[in-house]
Amino acid sequence: MFELSFIWAGIIAFAVLTYVILDGFDLGVGIVPPGLTIAEAAAPDASLKFALVGTVVLVPLILGYTAYAYWVFRGKVDPEEGYH
Numbered sequence: 001m002f003e004l005s006f007i008w009a010g011i012i013a014f015a016v017l018t019y020v021i022l023d024g025f026d027l028g029v030g031i032v033p034p035g036l037t038i039a040e041a042a043a044p045d046a047s048l049k050f051a052l053v054g055t056v057v058l059v060p061l062i063l064g065y066t067a068y069a070y071w072v073f074r075g076k077v078d079p080e081e082g083y084h
Helices: 004-026 045-072
Strands: none
Touching: none
16 A cells, blocks of 8 residues: 555646646747747836836845844754744
8 A cells, every 4th residue: 555645746746747748738839920039029128127126126125034034033943842
């Protein structure tokens, strides 16, 4: 008899493999017309600048908060203390 964890691992692996295979058949079929260039497909300059400013502001904030949270919760966990 198989252990339950191996059964679940098999189910998940089968689902991922099925998704990859089926998605592979779907990709690239009629998505990008052959005559479309990068310049034609690019967003307007104003939209790209807006996204760049948002990225430049938000990514350091997220990384800083992640580092702060890591610093606050650093240290070893005592398994005998429990959850409460």
